[in-house]
Amino acid sequence: MLSQRFWSYIRRHRRSYLWGYAAVLASILMAQLSPWALKLAIDGIRQGVGGITLLGFAAALVVLALIEAAFNYAMRLAILGAALEIEAELRRDYFAHLQRMHLGFFHGARTGDLMARAVNDIRAVQRFAGIGLMRSCHTTVMLVVSVAFMLAIDVRLTLWTMTILPLVTILFIALGREIHQRFDRVQEQFSTLSARAQENFSGIRVVKAFAQEEAETAEFRAENEKVVTTNLLLARIQGALWPAIGLILGVASVVLLWQGGTDVIRGRITLGQMVQFSYYLARLSFPMIALGWVTNLWQQGRASMDRLDEIFDRRPQITDPPDPVVLEPVSGRIEFRDVTFAYDGAPVLHDITLTIPAGSTVAIVGPTGSGKSTLVHLIPRLFDTTEGQVLVDGHDVRRVSLGSLRRSIGIVPQETFLFSDTLAENIALGADHGNGADLRAIAEVAAISRIAQDVEEFPRKYDTVVGERGVTLSGGQKQRTAIARALLRDPKILILDDALSSVDASTEREILAGLRRTRAARTSILISHRISTIQDADLIVVLSDGRIVQQGTHTSLLARGGLYADLYEKQLLREALEAEDPSLS
């Protein structure tokens, strides 16, 4: 059965469906009256009626057709339209649901899979809600009405044909099962082929390095051959289905000719009635076929709705508390209390206790994988701690309203993500209330982050679109744009997560100087590999394997020796290497 969620969408559009179903009924009634008019005409012709009467019948036919067409149009518009609206609502809700999900959810799900659900599954549900529900109603009503009219003509003739027509449905079910199985085999082989291709393309480097192109092609050919074989196996019986249906309907028509003709000769029915009957028979053929078709749509729709429900039923793990504290105004004091964090069971941070006074600048250093990024991710609640607490202004972040917490934080993540939109829009993302940011504010932060000069060189300035369909920015330009974005919200807490790595040393100095000028009332947390970035910090925290191993100022840590002094030495070496010009040696 289809899920509750599906029916709740349908229920919201029940007026459209009811109106659509009423139109179905009306259009079918009109449609089935016209053979009757035809019958009257034919019987009239046999009795030699005049031209005026015939014109009357002809006019009646046209009028009936016009009314039927109007209802038919109304039916399609109501039901198919409602289904399209349901599709849009479903897609919107899906998107809104994803927006509420926590970061961990996206780490566990593949983008391609989430996309496939949004693209294919929502479409399949729409098809069932539209064509599926329309056809199932249309078929049922058509069946009932036609049989009623047929019975009114002649019971015996109806019984005759009614023993034949259900064969269509039986055939559908009988062949259907076998077709289904063979179709599954086709699909299976098809995904094997896709997997083969996918593997070859992903491993093309190895394929080429070991000169395996021909062997790979041979393997692909073998799988491809099997695709053909399975498909032809399917075609053998699937190809029989429609002709067989045609045959059965034809046989019904033969029986009508034979039995009906006999009845006319014997005077049990008129010729007009026989013709009328033949029209009902013809009109039953499509519903018989549609029955199988609707079953198919229903199965696909159900499977797809199940897949969507899988996502909808996932609950966001990072949400507002029931009675949230609103941080207003924020001073920016941050505290980690015995924080331990494990990701997927693997420990990342151990017993971190750290106090960052409001307005101070703290630098976090340490080797790759020591947990620096994870530590700062706990502040805006990208993740929640496994044990211990993170507090902002003395409030556990889990007690604070998510919106007010995140609004007080400007973060520049390690991996800069720009949307394929204009530079202005990308920076304005930082603005508190969406599109409220004016160009002056943008220009101001762009100047501090040193992206302003670059923008001036773009022909369309801040209206330049970035990304694949626009200008491709360098790594440094992207980072500087992301810094501008974070600054635009004038955050009380600014977090730069290795955000200057692609910026050259002199630009970095300028940016840091600019930040220092405005930094006074702001708590800043810097993660960096460059000592130059961090040496002026009020406090330097050295992380290793998820633990704080050293703390202090630049000079005190250097004096003490150990990991920080080691890192410092390597930094000097790296700078020396970068300055080295080989053409001179």
Next chain:
Amino acid sequence: MSTVFQEDEILGRTYDARLIRRLLGYIRPYRTTTAMAIVLLLVASLTDLVGPSLYRVAIDRYIVPGARGGAVAADLRGVGGVAAVYLFVLGIGFATRWLQTYLMQFVGQRAMYDLRMHIFEHIQRLPMAFFSRTPVGRLVTRITNDVDALNELITSGVVAIFGDIATLVGIVGVMLWMDWRLALVVFTVLPFVFWVTDRFRIRAREAYRAARTRLARINAYLNEQIMGMSVVQLFTQERRSLRRFEQLNDEYLAASLDATRNFSQFYPAIQVLGTLAVALLLWYGGGQVVQRAVTLGVLIAALQYADRFFEPIRDISDKFNILQAAMASSERIFRLIDEPVTLQDPPAPVTLPRVQGQIEFRDVWFAYEEDEGWVLRGVSFAIEPGQRVAVVGHTGAGKTSIINLLMRFYDPQRGQVLIDGVDVRQVRQQELRRHVGLVLQDVFLFSGTVERNIRLGDHDITEEQIRQAARYVGAARFIDGLPDGYRTEVQERGTRLSVGQKQLIAFARAIAHNPEVVLVLDEATSSVDAETERLIQGAMANVLRGRTSIIIAHRLSTIQHADRIIVLHKGRIAEQGTHQELLARGDIYAKLYLLQYKDQEGAGQLAADPLGGPHGSS
């Protein structure tokens, strides 16, 4: 990923003669079968036309006696006879239609098979540069879904059009033959039908385009939003993103409602016109019957033909969609097939039956893209057969490019790369690569058994050779411990191997293929335990023994044991010499040593890779 959805915005024209001609090229090999299928289809379409005519005969001759040219008395046996003929004709129709469907499926499947092979073989020949800029998913879509859309065109679209035309022509013929005046009455509505159809076609095309473009926009946006979700959440922009999404969603809804409205008008409109034809027929034909100019059977048959006449016309809307989708797919497929093979084998290749292993770079200048900066700037060096050379350098020094050029994954812009004094561009790529083995640290395993992953597709390699290779690199022990030994399935469907085990398999793979020259890309990877590390170092030593080798080195041990170290810096060779010599110079290598390798001194300890370390430089 986002690019996939963007490229799928290519909509294609409804009909493009050039594309159709290329597509037909794939059917050409099966033209006899296709011709047979079309003949069968014509026969099947004709059998469809028989029904009303048999009704006419039955009515005029046996049911309504006394009509013009009919029998004088009602005849039950006559009716039975006609019914029997009808049944027979239906049987023929069934058989021909079934056979026809199967034959057409056969043609479609064979043609798609050829097309898929064509795409796959072409992709195999494309240079590495192509793969570095094309997402794998896009290539897979071309070879699967896009090809399938074409199959639909061949099996349903093309054939159905022939069938429809046959039916239409047949009906016109039969009606004219039965009574040309009645036929003309039916045809009077045709201009209206054409007008409605044409209007529908134009509007449908626009609506289809609008809907497709807007859907593509939604998908591109959704894709990007999913990838950048954490940014949206951190900057509390959920509401704004949602508003934008709703806007795109509404635009799409409007377009699809528009398309639906168009479709919903078309069906009933054709229906009304059909009824109009029937009504005219009834009025005029009825009068003729009354005046005894036409028999009742002819009128009834004409009514039935008129009804069927509009069916194929009504169905064109479905075919239209198939055609539309197929055109877009074929445009994308042909664009891939037309992708130039920029790295070609020479027309008259030099053969290298046996390689000594002498390698030379002669003033090589290289950039990955013309407009990007030089990665190698005038690099020259020579390696004698059997020598072991380590290439070291800071991030971005150009180390990996040395391997890429020697394997001829790329060509240099200037200068030459020579093996045994022959320019690598003079040799067939596959032959070159049979002599030059590559061991990557980031091991790619294919699905299948361990054995297959060592042998790959090379059936000349015997089982014994595989076992020998595994023993030689010290992989035999863990392989024997696997549930099915060498027959153990790895990757998704089988046992998951550790990073170290995968690396050992990569070494065994290299040994089994027995190249004269070995290139090792020994980049930093996630740490392996000390035992495995020892195994890997042993395996590496064995692989390199007696072969000319270039190692992009990460491990201190391999550097120390090299005959020579080449120090690359900013695309140039800065220093060359042995470990001791270079250390003594106290220049770039000495700094690199302190920065990257010094921590490995001691008990085989792995670098903690401080401050990022040397990641795969490009």
